[in-house]
Amino acid sequence: MASAHIAGVGMTEFGEFPERTGRDLFGEAGDTAIDDAGIDREEIDALYVGNFMGELSENQGHMGPLMAKAVGIDAPATRVESACASGGMAVRQAVKDVRNGEADVVLVGGVERMHNMGTTGATGGLSVAADDLWEIRQGITFPGAYALMAQRYFAVHGGDREDLAHVAVKNHANAANNPLAQYQTEISVEKVLDAPPVALPMGLFDSSPITDGAAATVLVSEEYAEEHGLETPVAITGTGQGTDNLALAERDSMVWTPATEDAGQEAYEDAGISKDDVDFLEVHDCFTIAEVLALEGLGFYDEGEAITAAREGETTADGDLPVNLSGGLKAKGHPVGATGVAQVTEITKLFRGDHVNSDAVEDASVALTHNAGGTVASAVVHVLEVAE
Amino acid sequence: MSDDEIQNDGYDQALEAIENGNPYALECPEGHQSMPPRRVCPECGASDLEEVEIPLSGELLSYNVTYVPTPDFKDDVPFVLGIAQFDNVRLTGRVKADAEDVEVGSAVEVGLGESETTERPLVTFDLA
Ligand SMILES: [Zn+2]
Numbered sequence A: 001m002a003s004a005h006i007a008g009v010g011m012t013e014f015g016e017f018p019e020r021t022g023r024d025l026f027g028e029a030g031d032t033a034i035d036d037a038g039i040d041r042e043e044i045d046a047l048y049v050g051n052f053m054g055e056l057s058e059n060q061g062h063m064g065p066l067m068a069k070a071v072g073i074d075a076p077a078t079r080v081e082s083a084c085a086s087g088g089m090a091v092r093q094a095v096k097d098v099r100n101g102e103a104d105v106v107l108v109g110g111v112e113r114m115h116n117m118g119t120t121g122a123t124g125g126l127s128v129a130a131d132d133l134w135e136i137r138q139g140i141t142f143p144g145a146y147a148l149m150a151q152r153y154f155a156v157h158g159g160d161r162e163d164l165a166h167v168a169v170k171n172h173a174n175a176a177n178n179p180l181a182q183y184q185t186e187i188s189v190e191k192v193l194d195a196p197p198v199a200l201p202m203g204l205f206d207s208s209p210i211t212d213g214a215a216a217t218v219l220v221s222e223e224y225a226e227e228h229g230l231e232t233p234v235a236i237t238g239t240g241q242g243t244d245n246l247a248l249a250e251r252d253s254m255v256w257t258p259a260t261e262d263a264g265q266e267a268y269e270d271a272g273i274s275k276d277d278v279d280f281l282e283v284h285d286c287f288t289i290a291e292v293l294a295l296e297g298l299g300f301y302d303e304g305e306a307i308t309a310a311r312e313g314e315t316t317a318d319g320d321l322p323v324n325l326s327g328g329l330k331a332k333g334h335p336v337g338a339t340g341v342a343q344v345t346e347i348t349k350l351f352r353g354d355h356v357n358s359d360a361v362e363d364a365s366v367a368l369t370h371n372a373g374g375t376v377a378s379a380v381v382h383v384l385e386v387a388e
Numbered sequence B: 001m002s003d004d005e006i007q008n009d010g011y012d013q014a015l016e017a018i019e020n021g022n023p024y025a026l027e028c029p030e031g032h033q034s035m036p037p038r039r040v041c042p043e044c045g046a047s048d049l050e051e052v053e054i055p056l057s058g059e060l061l062s063y064n065v066t067y068v069p070t071p072d073f074k075d076d077v078p079f080v081l082g083i084a085q086f087d088n089v090r091l092t093g094r095v096k097a098d099a100e101d102v103e104v105g106s107a108v109e110v111g112l113g114e115s116e117t118t119e120r121p122l123v124t125f126d127l128a
Helices: A022-037 A054-058 A063-070 A086-099 A115-127 A142-157 A161-175 A189-194 A222-227 A258-271 A288-297 A328-332 A336-352 B011-019
Strands: A004-011 A046-050 A077-080 A105-112 A197-200 A213-221 A234-243 A280-282 A366-373 A378-386 B024-027 B050-053 B057-066 B079-086 B089-095 B107-114 B121-127
Touching: A004 A022, A004 A086, A004 A105, A004 A222, A004 A336, A022 A054, A022 A063, A022 A105, A022 A213, A046 A063, A046 A086, A046 A336, A054 A115, A063 A077, A063 A105, A077 A086, A086 A105, A086 A213, A086 A234, A086 A336, A086 A366, A086 A378, A105 A336, A115 A142, A142 A197, A142 A288, A142 B057, A142 B079, A161 A189, A161 A288, A161 A328, A213 A222, A213 A336, A234 A258, A234 A336, A258 A288, A258 A366, A258 A378, A280 A336, A288 A328, A288 A366, A328 A336, A336 A366, A336 A378, B011 B107, B011 B121, B057 B089, B079 B107, B089 B107
Parallel strands: A046 A077, A046 A105, A280 A366, B089 B121
Antiparallel strands: A004 A213, A004 A234, A105 A213, A197 B057, A234 A378, A366 A378, B024 B050, B057 B079, B057 B107, B079 B089, B107 B121
C-alpha cells in the first residue's frame, strides 16, 4: 500500500512551562514542522490535533479550529482524543487520509498543558482515562493502575523493582544529551529505588513526569513529494490499532496487553515486515513496567521475559534492540496528547542523522512507534522506514 | 434505595447489593459475567442478561499502596487499592488493611465503605 512520507517535523522543548497556553505550544511545534518541510502552508489539506484533557487543564475544548489558526491555516481541522494515545491516533488518521488520496498534505500534531493543574490536579485529570464507575470512584490513579500491573507481574512471572529501575536508568541515559528532553540527567538504580513512593511498587522515578509540550509533523503523499521536489527520507509504511476493555479488572490478564499485540500485528502486516526486521523502537513507557509489557505485546520477548531486557543491556543504546533512544516518556517527558506524535518526530530525526543519538542507529532502516492509552485499552503502532 | 436517590442507574443498585451482603453480576446465556450497567454482554453482545449472585469471598490478584491521589481521595492517602476475583468477575476496591499484611493471593471479603475525603461510597475488601 502507498506510504505517507514525512516531509517535516517539529517539537517544543518538553518540560515545566505552566504559563504557556496550548495554542502557543502547538503553534511553535506546528510552525517548526511546516518550516522543516519547506512547504507553503496554504498547501495543507487537513489538520489533526491529538489532545487528552484540554477541558480540564485550560477550559478548552474544540481544539481543531483553534490550533489551525495557531499555525495560520484554515484547512479542515479535527481533534482526536484517545487518552495518552491521542497523538498516535491523530497520526493514524493523517496516514489514512494521505494513503486513500483524501489529502496530499496533512499537518498532524499533539499538545498537552499539564503543570498548571498541579500534581494532584494532573493526577485527577489523567485518571479520567479510566472507568469512572468501577475504577475512578474506587480511588484508582494511573500510577496506581500500573502499580497493580507491576505487582501482578512480579507475582506471576517474577522480577522486582530493581529490574524495573534499569528501564528508568536506560531512558534517562538516552535523554542526557537530548536538548528537548525534560530530564537531561543520568540517574542510578539506587536513586530510582530510594525515590519517594507514588503508588508502590511504582516510585517517582518509575513514573513519567508531568509535562507541558507539543509535537507536529507534515505528512505528504509520495506523488506530492516527487512533484514538489521535497526531501522525504522517512516514510510511515504501516499502521495498526487495538482496543481492549477499559477497566483493568475486566481483562483476562493484568500482565498481557492484547491491544498492543493487535496493533503491532496489524502494523507489521500492513508494512509487509516482521518484528525481526525492526532495528529500534519508541514504546509507551509511561511507567517502567509499561515498557516491559510493550516489548512482550509487540512480540520482541515472550510473556514474562522482557523484565530483564534493560538490565541485560539488550535494549540500551548499544544493545541489539535500542528502545526509547529519545529518552522515552520517562525522561523526554510525557505531554500526553503530544507523545504519539513526538515518537514519530524523534524517530524521523534519528533516521535523518540530526538527532543526538543518531549514531546508535547508523545502519538502521526500520523502526516502530508504540503509543498506548489508559492501561492499554487503546494502542496504536506505526512502522517507519527509510524511504527508497 | 428510592428512585430519586439514583444517580447512576445500575451502578448504585449494585453497590447497595454489596452493602447488603448479596452482591451480583450480570450473566449472559454463554456464562460471561460483567458488572452493571450493561445493555449487552461485553464479550458476546447477547442482550438477555440476568442478575446472578457472586460470592462475598474472593482472592486478591494484585494491590498497590497509593501515596499520590486524585483530588477526591486527598485525605485518604496512603491507602491500599486492590483487584480481587469473585468467581468469574473481578472488582477494584480499597483493601482495608496495612500494606505489610497484604499479599497477592490473600483471601478477601467484599463490602462497602466510603472515601474519607468525599464520603462517596466505594468497594472495600476486608482480609478474610
Ligand atoms: Zn456473553
